[in-house]
Amino acid sequence: MTETTWKPVVAWSKPEEERAGTPLLVAFHGYLSHELDLLGLAPLLPAEFTIASVRAPRALGPGFTWFPLMHEPDFSVDRVTRSVADVWAWLDTVRGNHSSVTLLGFSMGMAVATSALRHRPRDVAAVVGLSGFAVPDDGDPFFDDAGTRAARPPLFWGRGQEDQVITPDKIQYTHEWATEHTDLTKMLYAGLQHSITQAEMGHVSEFLRGTVLAS
Structure with missing residues:
Protein backbone atom coordinates (compact mmCIF):
# COMPACT_ATOMS: atom_id res chain seq x y z
CA MET A 1 0.00 0.00 0.00
CA THR A 2 1.29 3.44 -0.88
CA GLU A 3 1.14 6.37 1.50
CA THR A 4 -0.83 9.49 0.71
CA THR A 5 -1.36 12.82 2.43
CA TRP A 6 -4.76 13.14 0.75
CA LYS A 7 -7.59 12.47 3.18
CA PRO A 8 -10.66 12.28 0.96
CA VAL A 9 -14.07 13.48 2.01
CA VAL A 10 -16.37 10.50 1.40
CA ALA A 11 -20.16 10.36 1.53
CA TRP A 12 -21.44 6.84 2.28
CA SER A 13 -24.81 5.33 1.41
CA LYS A 14 -24.79 3.00 4.42
CA PRO A 15 -23.73 3.47 8.05
CA GLU A 16 -20.44 1.83 8.95
CA GLU A 17 -22.04 -1.06 10.82
CA GLU A 18 -23.91 -2.14 7.65
CA ARG A 19 -21.00 -2.12 5.18
CA ALA A 20 -19.01 -5.25 6.02
CA GLY A 21 -19.10 -7.91 3.30
CA THR A 22 -21.10 -5.79 0.85
CA PRO A 23 -19.94 -5.00 -2.70
CA LEU A 24 -18.42 -1.52 -2.77
CA LEU A 25 -19.28 0.97 -5.52
CA VAL A 26 -16.96 3.99 -5.54
CA ALA A 27 -18.42 7.06 -7.26
CA PHE A 28 -16.35 9.87 -8.81
CA HIS A 29 -18.14 13.13 -9.58
CA PRO A 46 -29.10 -2.24 -6.43
CA ALA A 47 -29.50 -2.08 -2.66
CA GLU A 48 -26.79 -4.70 -2.15
CA PHE A 49 -24.07 -2.14 -2.90
CA THR A 50 -22.46 0.21 -0.43
CA ILE A 51 -21.78 3.44 -2.29
CA ALA A 52 -18.79 5.61 -1.39
CA SER A 53 -18.94 8.92 -3.21
CA VAL A 54 -15.55 10.62 -3.11
CA ARG A 55 -14.75 14.34 -3.28
CA ALA A 56 -12.03 15.31 -5.76
CA PRO A 57 -8.84 16.68 -4.16
CA ARG A 58 -8.59 20.10 -5.80
CA ALA A 59 -10.99 22.91 -4.86
CA LEU A 60 -11.97 25.02 -7.86
CA GLY A 61 -14.78 27.53 -8.34
CA PRO A 62 -18.03 26.24 -6.85
CA GLY A 63 -16.75 22.68 -6.40
CA PHE A 64 -13.79 20.39 -6.93
CA THR A 65 -11.80 18.80 -9.75
CA TRP A 66 -9.65 15.71 -10.13
CA PHE A 67 -7.17 17.34 -12.52
CA PRO A 68 -7.09 20.28 -14.97
CA LEU A 69 -9.22 20.08 -18.10
CA MET A 70 -7.39 18.42 -20.97
CA HIS A 71 -7.26 21.60 -23.08
CA GLU A 72 -5.76 23.68 -20.25
CA PRO A 73 -2.01 24.42 -20.25
CA ASP A 74 -1.42 22.84 -16.83
CA PHE A 75 -3.00 19.51 -17.81
CA SER A 76 -0.69 16.50 -17.90
CA VAL A 77 -1.10 12.75 -17.71
CA ASP A 78 1.04 12.95 -14.57
CA ARG A 79 -1.68 15.08 -12.94
CA VAL A 80 -4.17 12.31 -13.71
CA THR A 81 -1.98 9.49 -12.43
CA ARG A 82 -1.16 11.32 -9.19
CA SER A 83 -4.85 11.80 -8.50
CA VAL A 84 -5.63 8.16 -9.28
CA ALA A 85 -2.70 6.90 -7.18
CA ASP A 86 -4.16 8.80 -4.23
CA VAL A 87 -7.54 7.19 -4.90
CA TRP A 88 -5.97 3.74 -4.79
CA ALA A 89 -4.04 4.54 -1.60
CA TRP A 90 -7.35 5.40 0.05
CA LEU A 91 -9.17 2.45 -1.52
CA ASP A 92 -6.61 0.05 -0.10
CA THR A 93 -7.62 1.16 3.39
CA VAL A 94 -11.29 0.23 2.89
CA ARG A 95 -11.62 -2.43 0.18
CA GLY A 96 -10.75 -5.34 2.48
CA ASN A 97 -14.09 -4.77 4.21
CA HIS A 98 -16.00 -5.47 0.99
CA SER A 99 -16.65 -8.40 -1.32
CA SER A 100 -15.65 -6.48 -4.47
CA VAL A 101 -14.84 -3.02 -5.82
CA THR A 102 -16.78 -1.41 -8.66
CA LEU A 103 -16.04 2.08 -9.98
CA LEU A 104 -18.57 4.60 -11.30
CA GLY A 105 -17.75 7.99 -12.77
CA PHE A 106 -19.68 10.84 -14.35
CA SER A 107 -17.96 13.06 -16.95
CA MET A 108 -14.40 13.70 -15.66
CA GLY A 109 -15.19 11.11 -13.01
CA MET A 110 -15.33 8.46 -15.75
CA ALA A 111 -11.74 9.40 -16.64
CA VAL A 112 -10.79 8.75 -13.00
CA ALA A 113 -12.70 5.45 -12.90
CA THR A 114 -11.20 4.12 -16.14
CA SER A 115 -7.71 5.28 -15.19
CA ALA A 116 -8.03 3.52 -11.82
CA LEU A 117 -9.13 0.38 -13.65
CA ARG A 118 -6.18 0.61 -16.05
CA HIS A 119 -3.73 0.90 -13.16
CA ARG A 120 -4.98 -2.22 -11.32
CA PRO A 121 -7.41 -4.09 -13.57
CA ARG A 122 -7.45 -7.27 -11.47
CA ASP A 123 -8.71 -5.37 -8.41
CA VAL A 124 -11.85 -3.97 -10.07
CA ALA A 125 -15.01 -6.01 -10.66
CA ALA A 126 -16.60 -3.59 -13.16
CA VAL A 127 -16.73 0.05 -14.23
CA VAL A 128 -19.68 2.31 -15.01
CA GLY A 129 -18.95 5.41 -17.10
CA LEU A 130 -21.65 8.04 -17.55
CA SER A 131 -21.29 10.88 -20.07
CA GLY A 132 -17.53 10.72 -19.79
CA PHE A 133 -14.29 9.60 -21.38
CA ALA A 134 -10.99 7.76 -20.93
CA VAL A 135 -7.65 9.60 -20.87
CA PRO A 136 -4.98 8.87 -23.53
CA ASP A 137 -2.09 7.27 -21.63
CA ASP A 138 0.78 8.82 -23.67
CA PRO A 153 -13.32 -6.21 -17.29
CA PRO A 154 -17.00 -5.32 -17.77
CA LEU A 155 -17.51 -1.66 -18.70
CA PHE A 156 -20.84 0.13 -19.06
CA TRP A 157 -20.52 3.36 -21.06
CA GLY A 158 -23.63 5.46 -21.40
CA ARG A 159 -23.82 8.88 -23.03
CA GLY A 160 -26.33 11.28 -24.54
CA GLN A 161 -26.66 11.79 -28.28
CA GLU A 162 -26.92 15.55 -27.70
CA ASP A 163 -23.98 15.83 -25.26
CA GLN A 164 -22.01 18.93 -26.31
CA VAL A 165 -19.51 18.74 -23.41
CA ILE A 166 -17.52 15.62 -24.26
CA THR A 167 -15.74 16.43 -27.52
CA PRO A 168 -15.62 14.06 -30.53
CA ASP A 169 -11.91 13.31 -30.09
CA LYS A 170 -12.53 12.09 -26.53
CA ILE A 171 -15.46 9.97 -27.68
CA GLN A 172 -13.40 8.42 -30.48
CA TYR A 173 -10.46 7.59 -28.22
CA THR A 174 -12.72 6.17 -25.52
CA HIS A 175 -14.60 4.01 -28.01
CA GLU A 176 -11.38 2.62 -29.49
CA TRP A 177 -9.78 2.00 -26.10
CA ALA A 178 -12.88 0.44 -24.52
CA THR A 179 -13.61 -1.82 -27.50
CA GLU A 180 -10.05 -3.17 -27.47
CA HIS A 181 -9.56 -3.55 -23.71
CA THR A 182 -12.91 -4.22 -22.02
CA ASP A 183 -16.11 -6.22 -22.25
CA LEU A 184 -18.05 -3.14 -23.35
CA THR A 185 -21.74 -2.43 -22.93
CA LYS A 186 -22.35 0.83 -24.82
CA MET A 187 -25.60 2.79 -24.62
CA LEU A 188 -26.45 5.94 -26.57
CA TYR A 189 -29.52 7.91 -25.44
CA ALA A 190 -31.45 9.98 -27.98
CA GLY A 191 -32.10 13.57 -26.93
CA LEU A 192 -29.96 13.34 -23.79
CA GLN A 193 -27.47 16.11 -23.15
CA HIS A 194 -24.65 16.05 -20.53
CA SER A 195 -26.74 14.38 -17.88
CA ILE A 196 -28.10 11.12 -16.45
CA THR A 197 -31.63 9.77 -16.80
CA GLN A 198 -33.65 7.32 -14.74
CA ALA A 199 -33.85 5.01 -17.76
CA GLU A 200 -30.07 4.98 -18.00
CA MET A 201 -29.80 4.12 -14.31
CA GLY A 202 -32.16 1.22 -14.94
CA HIS A 203 -29.70 -0.07 -17.53
CA VAL A 204 -26.82 0.48 -15.09
CA SER A 205 -28.63 -1.56 -12.45
CA GLU A 206 -29.19 -4.39 -14.94
CA PHE A 207 -25.50 -4.26 -15.86
CA LEU A 208 -24.40 -4.43 -12.21
CA ARG A 209 -26.76 -7.29 -11.44
CA GLY A 210 -25.57 -9.23 -14.49
CA THR A 211 -21.86 -8.73 -13.80
CA VAL A 212 -20.90 -7.95 -10.20
CA LEU A 213 -23.84 -9.44 -8.33
CA ALA A 214 -24.15 -12.47 -10.60
CA SER A 215 -20.58 -13.49 -9.81
Missing part, protein backbone atom coordinates in the same frame (compact mmCIF):
# COMPACT_ATOMS: atom_id res chain seq x y z
CA GLY A 30 -17.58 15.45 -12.51
CA TYR A 31 -15.78 18.76 -12.96
CA LEU A 32 -16.69 21.46 -10.41
CA SER A 33 -19.04 19.14 -8.54
CA HIS A 34 -18.78 17.46 -5.12
CA GLU A 35 -19.21 14.15 -3.31
CA LEU A 36 -22.93 14.56 -2.55
CA ASP A 37 -23.87 14.89 -6.23
CA LEU A 38 -23.72 11.22 -7.22
CA LEU A 39 -24.90 9.93 -3.85
CA GLY A 40 -28.38 10.88 -5.06
CA LEU A 41 -28.16 7.93 -7.47
CA ALA A 42 -28.20 5.44 -4.58
CA PRO A 43 -31.97 4.76 -4.67
CA LEU A 44 -31.66 3.89 -8.38
CA LEU A 45 -28.91 1.30 -7.85
CA GLY A 139 2.79 5.65 -22.98
CA ASP A 140 2.82 6.19 -19.22
CA PRO A 141 3.57 2.83 -17.51
CA PHE A 142 1.03 3.70 -14.79
CA PHE A 143 -1.59 2.42 -17.23
CA ASP A 144 -1.50 -1.38 -17.41
CA ASP A 145 -3.44 -1.66 -20.63
CA ALA A 146 -1.94 -5.06 -21.41
CA GLY A 147 -3.27 -6.36 -18.11
CA THR A 148 -6.60 -4.67 -18.75
CA ARG A 149 -6.88 -6.26 -22.18
CA ALA A 150 -6.09 -9.67 -20.68
CA ALA A 151 -8.71 -9.25 -17.95
CA ARG A 152 -11.35 -7.66 -20.22
Whole structure:
Protein backbone atom coordinates (compact mmCIF):
# COMPACT_ATOMS: atom_id res chain seq x y z
CA MET A 1 0.00 0.00 0.00
CA THR A 2 1.29 3.44 -0.88
CA GLU A 3 1.14 6.37 1.50
CA THR A 4 -0.83 9.49 0.71
CA THR A 5 -1.36 12.82 2.43
CA TRP A 6 -4.76 13.14 0.75
CA LYS A 7 -7.59 12.47 3.18
CA PRO A 8 -10.66 12.28 0.96
CA VAL A 9 -14.07 13.48 2.01
CA VAL A 10 -16.37 10.50 1.40
CA ALA A 11 -20.16 10.36 1.53
CA TRP A 12 -21.44 6.84 2.28
CA SER A 13 -24.81 5.33 1.41
CA LYS A 14 -24.79 3.00 4.42
CA PRO A 15 -23.73 3.47 8.05
CA GLU A 16 -20.44 1.83 8.95
CA GLU A 17 -22.04 -1.06 10.82
CA GLU A 18 -23.91 -2.14 7.65
CA ARG A 19 -21.00 -2.12 5.18
CA ALA A 20 -19.01 -5.25 6.02
CA GLY A 21 -19.10 -7.91 3.30
CA THR A 22 -21.10 -5.79 0.85
CA PRO A 23 -19.94 -5.00 -2.70
CA LEU A 24 -18.42 -1.52 -2.77
CA LEU A 25 -19.28 0.97 -5.52
CA VAL A 26 -16.96 3.99 -5.54
CA ALA A 27 -18.42 7.06 -7.26
CA PHE A 28 -16.35 9.87 -8.81
CA HIS A 29 -18.14 13.13 -9.58
CA GLY A 30 -17.58 15.45 -12.51
CA TYR A 31 -15.78 18.76 -12.96
CA LEU A 32 -16.69 21.46 -10.41
CA SER A 33 -19.04 19.14 -8.54
CA HIS A 34 -18.78 17.46 -5.12
CA GLU A 35 -19.21 14.15 -3.31
CA LEU A 36 -22.93 14.56 -2.55
CA ASP A 37 -23.87 14.89 -6.23
CA LEU A 38 -23.72 11.22 -7.22
CA LEU A 39 -24.90 9.93 -3.85
CA GLY A 40 -28.38 10.88 -5.06
CA LEU A 41 -28.16 7.93 -7.47
CA ALA A 42 -28.20 5.44 -4.58
CA PRO A 43 -31.97 4.76 -4.67
CA LEU A 44 -31.66 3.89 -8.38
CA LEU A 45 -28.91 1.30 -7.85
CA PRO A 46 -29.10 -2.24 -6.43
CA ALA A 47 -29.50 -2.08 -2.66
CA GLU A 48 -26.79 -4.70 -2.15
CA PHE A 49 -24.07 -2.14 -2.90
CA THR A 50 -22.46 0.21 -0.43
CA ILE A 51 -21.78 3.44 -2.29
CA ALA A 52 -18.79 5.61 -1.39
CA SER A 53 -18.94 8.92 -3.21
CA VAL A 54 -15.55 10.62 -3.11
CA ARG A 55 -14.75 14.34 -3.28
CA ALA A 56 -12.03 15.31 -5.76
CA PRO A 57 -8.84 16.68 -4.16
CA ARG A 58 -8.59 20.10 -5.80
CA ALA A 59 -10.99 22.91 -4.86
CA LEU A 60 -11.97 25.02 -7.86
CA GLY A 61 -14.78 27.53 -8.34
CA PRO A 62 -18.03 26.24 -6.85
CA GLY A 63 -16.75 22.68 -6.40
CA PHE A 64 -13.79 20.39 -6.93
CA THR A 65 -11.80 18.80 -9.75
CA TRP A 66 -9.65 15.71 -10.13
CA PHE A 67 -7.17 17.34 -12.52
CA PRO A 68 -7.09 20.28 -14.97
CA LEU A 69 -9.22 20.08 -18.10
CA MET A 70 -7.39 18.42 -20.97
CA HIS A 71 -7.26 21.60 -23.08
CA GLU A 72 -5.76 23.68 -20.25
CA PRO A 73 -2.01 24.42 -20.25
CA ASP A 74 -1.42 22.84 -16.83
CA PHE A 75 -3.00 19.51 -17.81
CA SER A 76 -0.69 16.50 -17.90
CA VAL A 77 -1.10 12.75 -17.71
CA ASP A 78 1.04 12.95 -14.57
CA ARG A 79 -1.68 15.08 -12.94
CA VAL A 80 -4.17 12.31 -13.71
CA THR A 81 -1.98 9.49 -12.43
CA ARG A 82 -1.16 11.32 -9.19
CA SER A 83 -4.85 11.80 -8.50
CA VAL A 84 -5.63 8.16 -9.28
CA ALA A 85 -2.70 6.90 -7.18
CA ASP A 86 -4.16 8.80 -4.23
CA VAL A 87 -7.54 7.19 -4.90
CA TRP A 88 -5.97 3.74 -4.79
CA ALA A 89 -4.04 4.54 -1.60
CA TRP A 90 -7.35 5.40 0.05
CA LEU A 91 -9.17 2.45 -1.52
CA ASP A 92 -6.61 0.05 -0.10
CA THR A 93 -7.62 1.16 3.39
CA VAL A 94 -11.29 0.23 2.89
CA ARG A 95 -11.62 -2.43 0.18
CA GLY A 96 -10.75 -5.34 2.48
CA ASN A 97 -14.09 -4.77 4.21
CA HIS A 98 -16.00 -5.47 0.99
CA SER A 99 -16.65 -8.40 -1.32
CA SER A 100 -15.65 -6.48 -4.47
CA VAL A 101 -14.84 -3.02 -5.82
CA THR A 102 -16.78 -1.41 -8.66
CA LEU A 103 -16.04 2.08 -9.98
CA LEU A 104 -18.57 4.60 -11.30
CA GLY A 105 -17.75 7.99 -12.77
CA PHE A 106 -19.68 10.84 -14.35
CA SER A 107 -17.96 13.06 -16.95
CA MET A 108 -14.40 13.70 -15.66
CA GLY A 109 -15.19 11.11 -13.01
CA MET A 110 -15.33 8.46 -15.75
CA ALA A 111 -11.74 9.40 -16.64
CA VAL A 112 -10.79 8.75 -13.00
CA ALA A 113 -12.70 5.45 -12.90
CA THR A 114 -11.20 4.12 -16.14
CA SER A 115 -7.71 5.28 -15.19
CA ALA A 116 -8.03 3.52 -11.82
CA LEU A 117 -9.13 0.38 -13.65
CA ARG A 118 -6.18 0.61 -16.05
CA HIS A 119 -3.73 0.90 -13.16
CA ARG A 120 -4.98 -2.22 -11.32
CA PRO A 121 -7.41 -4.09 -13.57
CA ARG A 122 -7.45 -7.27 -11.47
CA ASP A 123 -8.71 -5.37 -8.41
CA VAL A 124 -11.85 -3.97 -10.07
CA ALA A 125 -15.01 -6.01 -10.66
CA ALA A 126 -16.60 -3.59 -13.16
CA VAL A 127 -16.73 0.05 -14.23
CA VAL A 128 -19.68 2.31 -15.01
CA GLY A 129 -18.95 5.41 -17.10
CA LEU A 130 -21.65 8.04 -17.55
CA SER A 131 -21.29 10.88 -20.07
CA GLY A 132 -17.53 10.72 -19.79
CA PHE A 133 -14.29 9.60 -21.38
CA ALA A 134 -10.99 7.76 -20.93
CA VAL A 135 -7.65 9.60 -20.87
CA PRO A 136 -4.98 8.87 -23.53
CA ASP A 137 -2.09 7.27 -21.63
CA ASP A 138 0.78 8.82 -23.67
CA GLY A 139 2.79 5.65 -22.98
CA ASP A 140 2.82 6.19 -19.22
CA PRO A 141 3.57 2.83 -17.51
CA PHE A 142 1.03 3.70 -14.79
CA PHE A 143 -1.59 2.42 -17.23
CA ASP A 144 -1.50 -1.38 -17.41
CA ASP A 145 -3.44 -1.66 -20.63
CA ALA A 146 -1.94 -5.06 -21.41
CA GLY A 147 -3.27 -6.36 -18.11
CA THR A 148 -6.60 -4.67 -18.75
CA ARG A 149 -6.88 -6.26 -22.18
CA ALA A 150 -6.09 -9.67 -20.68
CA ALA A 151 -8.71 -9.25 -17.95
CA ARG A 152 -11.35 -7.66 -20.22
CA PRO A 153 -13.32 -6.21 -17.29
CA PRO A 154 -17.00 -5.32 -17.77
CA LEU A 155 -17.51 -1.66 -18.70
CA PHE A 156 -20.84 0.13 -19.06
CA TRP A 157 -20.52 3.36 -21.06
CA GLY A 158 -23.63 5.46 -21.40
CA ARG A 159 -23.82 8.88 -23.03
CA GLY A 160 -26.33 11.28 -24.54
CA GLN A 161 -26.66 11.79 -28.28
CA GLU A 162 -26.92 15.55 -27.70
CA ASP A 163 -23.98 15.83 -25.26
CA GLN A 164 -22.01 18.93 -26.31
CA VAL A 165 -19.51 18.74 -23.41
CA ILE A 166 -17.52 15.62 -24.26
CA THR A 167 -15.74 16.43 -27.52
CA PRO A 168 -15.62 14.06 -30.53
CA ASP A 169 -11.91 13.31 -30.09
CA LYS A 170 -12.53 12.09 -26.53
CA ILE A 171 -15.46 9.97 -27.68
CA GLN A 172 -13.40 8.42 -30.48
CA TYR A 173 -10.46 7.59 -28.22
CA THR A 174 -12.72 6.17 -25.52
CA HIS A 175 -14.60 4.01 -28.01
CA GLU A 176 -11.38 2.62 -29.49
CA TRP A 177 -9.78 2.00 -26.10
CA ALA A 178 -12.88 0.44 -24.52
CA THR A 179 -13.61 -1.82 -27.50
CA GLU A 180 -10.05 -3.17 -27.47
CA HIS A 181 -9.56 -3.55 -23.71
CA THR A 182 -12.91 -4.22 -22.02
CA ASP A 183 -16.11 -6.22 -22.25
CA LEU A 184 -18.05 -3.14 -23.35
CA THR A 185 -21.74 -2.43 -22.93
CA LYS A 186 -22.35 0.83 -24.82
CA MET A 187 -25.60 2.79 -24.62
CA LEU A 188 -26.45 5.94 -26.57
CA TYR A 189 -29.52 7.91 -25.44
CA ALA A 190 -31.45 9.98 -27.98
CA GLY A 191 -32.10 13.57 -26.93
CA LEU A 192 -29.96 13.34 -23.79
CA GLN A 193 -27.47 16.11 -23.15
CA HIS A 194 -24.65 16.05 -20.53
CA SER A 195 -26.74 14.38 -17.88
CA ILE A 196 -28.10 11.12 -16.45
CA THR A 197 -31.63 9.77 -16.80
CA GLN A 198 -33.65 7.32 -14.74
CA ALA A 199 -33.85 5.01 -17.76
CA GLU A 200 -30.07 4.98 -18.00
CA MET A 201 -29.80 4.12 -14.31
CA GLY A 202 -32.16 1.22 -14.94
CA HIS A 203 -29.70 -0.07 -17.53
CA VAL A 204 -26.82 0.48 -15.09
CA SER A 205 -28.63 -1.56 -12.45
CA GLU A 206 -29.19 -4.39 -14.94
CA PHE A 207 -25.50 -4.26 -15.86
CA LEU A 208 -24.40 -4.43 -12.21
CA ARG A 209 -26.76 -7.29 -11.44
CA GLY A 210 -25.57 -9.23 -14.49
CA THR A 211 -21.86 -8.73 -13.80
CA VAL A 212 -20.90 -7.95 -10.20
CA LEU A 213 -23.84 -9.44 -8.33
CA ALA A 214 -24.15 -12.47 -10.60
CA SER A 215 -20.58 -13.49 -9.81
